[in-house]
Amino acid sequence: MFTDRDAFAGSITLVDDDMAIDWFVDRAAADRISANPVLAFVFGDEFGVDYETARDANRPVQADPQWIDGLLEEYFDEDDEEMLDLVDVRSPAELTVSLDDIVLTDDQEAEMSKVAKAIEHRDYLATIGLNEVGKLLFVGPPGTGKTSTARGLAHQLDLPFVEVKLSMITSQYLGETAKNVEKVFEVAKRLSPCILFMDEFDFVATTRTGDEHNAIKRAVNTLLKSIDEISLVTDDVLLIGATNHPDELDAAAWRRFDEILSFPRPDEGMRADIISLVTSEVDIADFDPAALAAETSGLTGSDLRLVLREAVLDALVEDRTELTQDDLMAAISEFEDRDHLRNLDTLEDALDDTHSDHTHDDHPAPNPE
Structure with a gap:
């Protein structure tokens, strides 16, 4: 033998x-x-x-939930539990969205490809000293896919997804927010390779002004310093920030990111693609996504999913699992009515709309006699 x-x-x-x-x-x-x-x-x-x-x-070992659990047990003892309270850690296998589930712009697709290549050739980037790579800022209104894209990227790259819990990182106690920021970045480094995602990035990286409390300035300074000290090349951590309010970001925070990626509201062509994607598992008679897209100007991908939900539920009330084009058109109208109510500034505006067809003559003043 x-x-x-x-x-x-x-x-x-x-x-x-x-x-x-x-x-x-x-x-x-x-x-x-x-x-x-x-x-x-x-x-x-x-x-x-x-x-x-x-x-x-065959997915790499870091994509397995058991691998993540093992890392958490190995690198975080009882004294470190408060660090893990600041983040939500998920393995790629636990992420339900992939980039195939998202309609991206050409610029967004190009950036996802560049990130994948940077990770693949990380050793080469280190050799040539190109360390300032892998810090992305997603900018756009709510519902345009910033969070979904970050999660989809983690799923595609088989990287653990470390999402910051803003409700936990901000503290009422002076100085604690700055300490929590440091802990978040330490967690990411211990769990590398991973994606560190900070939604509502402007909430922490707000513009510093002269009349602000020193604790707020200290938190912003700590965040900027932490961003400077983390790198995809040296630490194997891809940092992604997302904001709905870029105008509120500290100017110095902008300079920390090597790529600013816009997430605009989808145009008509993108809306048609999104509608086709989100309805791919639904039977729809006389389906015309282009016609639906033409009626949904200003709606985001998130909005279009809500439209589909409304159409499906309305059909189920009638014991139907097959939709029609008219079902979707009606759901669009219902969504716009709801959106109009959401955008009313005050309850008085809502009452004005309700009684807009009435005049003072409809309700004459009582006779003083």
């Missing part, structure tokens, strides 16, 4: 590598090779298995 067993230690070693390889090849099957990227790399040619395909079909 081609093995030798050490009776004292109980270990087994190969004494004839070529014979061992021949023995394995005679007994292996192509499906076993394709299920193991290492075997595909060595034996792929003999079994007609492509290494790249095998690698893509």
Whole structure:
């Protein structure tokens, strides 16, 4: 045989590598090779298995929830529990959205590709000293896909997703917010490789003014310093900030990001694509996404999903699981009515709308006699 067993230690070693390889090849099957990227790399040619395909079909270890749980147990003891209270940590397998579920602009797609290449060639970037890579700021109104894109990127790149809990990071106690900011970045470094996502980034990185409390200025300064000291190249952490209010960001915060990515409201073509995507599993008679897109000017991807929800629920009330184009048109009208109410400035405006058809003559003043 081609093995030798050490009776004292109980270990087994190969004494004839070529014979061992021949023995394995005679007994292996192509499906076993394709299920193991290492075997595909060595034996792929003999079994007609492509290494790249095998690698893509097998997620890396950091994508596994058990791997994340192991890291949390290894790197965070009882004294560190308060650090984990500041973030929500999810493995790629736990993220329900992928980039295939999102309609991106050309610029957004290009940036996602650049990020993927930067991660793939991180060692090269380190060699040439290009460390200021991997700090992205997503800018756009609510519902335009900033959070979904960050999560979809984590899913595609098989990276743990570390999302900051703003409700936990901001503290009523002087100086605590700055300390919490430092802890968040420390968590990301311990869990690397990962994506650190900070939604409502402007909430912490607000513009500093002369009359602000020193604690607020200290929190902003700590955030800027923490951003400076973290890097995709040296720390294996991809930082993504997102904001609905770019005008409220501190000017120095803008300069910390190597890429500012716009998330505008979708145009008519994008809306048609989004409608087609979100309805892909729904039976719809006489479906015309272009016509629906033409009636939804100003709506975001999130809004369009709400429109679909309304149409589906209305159909279910009638015991129908097949929708019609008219169902979706009616749902658009209902959504616009609700959106109008949301945008009213005061209750008096709502009352004015309710009674807009009435005049003072409809309700004459009582006769003083």
